[in-house]
Amino acid sequence: MSGCEPGESVGAFLCQAGQLLRAAGIEGPRMEARLLLAHAMGCRQEDLLRDPRAPVPPSAQAVFRGSLAARARNVPMARLLGHAGFWTLDLLVDGSTLIPRADTETLLEAALDALPERGGVRRVLDLGTGTGAVLLAALSEFQFAFGVGVDREPAAAALARANAARNGLAGRAAFLAGDWSAPLSGRFDLVLSNPPYIESAAIPALMPEVALHEPALALDGGADGLDAYRQLAAAIPGLLAPGGRAVLELGQGQEAGVAALARAAGLRPLECRPDLGGVPRALVLAGP
Template identity: 80%
Template structure:
């Protein structure tokens, strides 16, 4: 970006930024250039497209150059702009948590289909809550429910509390730091979890945005990727209310082994929902 001088146009910045991101093998470089420049200028992408000859002020140029350099090093976009969309929510995001992904919305869809009577869910639990994405999305859809979210990382729990406040759900959510369900009592109508499920040896081979910039605690599922499911299996039977259901996110190829773990703990697999890529992603469980 050394060729960009103060007062140069939006169009020139976008053109050069697209070239930088393309050279760095960033997917959708033109789109990402617009996202970064709109964030630096405090405007909408549509505004950039509407007036490509508009000048970019010195302060916006400085912010943009710094963000562009970081994105070319594969720092995730959500970390650079500080937020990510999930379901109907806008969530704060930082390196202490996984960035919410569209695939995880499959769990919300399955939960809503499982409980078409929205008043039937009054107590929600999200184990490994991260940003609070699953818990808060379901609280928004089950208006009479109160939810508890637990994360082993205190920074993640604090971020989830901030997201509850940001989305007007703070009075219906308790976000706690803890080791899975160890400190919990009582029973819940709906239990959600997106646990770490990547095999330890596979993490270095993930795309750099994930392997280098997302927390290993939220990725590493142990040697076979199933450690967290074993922990969940030991807790879910005592936490599910009568008629309650659990919805767990799965990694690719994990449906059969996770179902076997859950059956061994006295839980009954009730179906699995595929994500938009055709991967079995959301496993529905009930008590036997």
């Protein structure tokens, strides 16, 4: 590629990779190239910058080229690296679940403020657990609690189980495959959920990393985006312990619709917490 020195050095590979990713429309192409090459070589990004003339081993070249081609096709970076950060955790990711996003951390902030007596929270439920991100982050903060995560996809429940072990929380969490609250009995001090909430017709217009590479089951909220909330509103009153709280993630523009569903089910909306972009993101609910 023009402007790059030929060869098999770190610097040559990074230059060529940056140009390829830029041409593919990837934001921050040089930074992403460094992430992929460091991953392929099993080193830190700082090591690449320290000696740009160092050779790239043939085995790492093959891995790097494969990852680079996939990233140019908009495969998410976290899928290529195999893990993603969330809250204070490092989580394995695969194609069975959504990649955890920073916006979802708003649920944890809202839950911590809604239940300031952390020692009193003993049972936590996460409906649609995915990677287990929300439940495991909650358990890391509510340190006397035991958590249950439910997901319709058995592979997601298995991944969440692995993430609990990865983060030292396996003894305080159980993960079930089932349809929302169907496999559950008992009541919980905190119920959390980041459900599918994208309108079906809007999914093809999402950014390619999401529309093409995230599981449709975890995105599709039905014609109006509210199908999952209807099920949650019906289930949560029977799941909340006295004084308990539920916190639901919302899509943009859904606050009024979800709050109305909650009120109709006998729940009381207490707060809607915005994310860092100012979008109302976490709806806090109390029981009747």
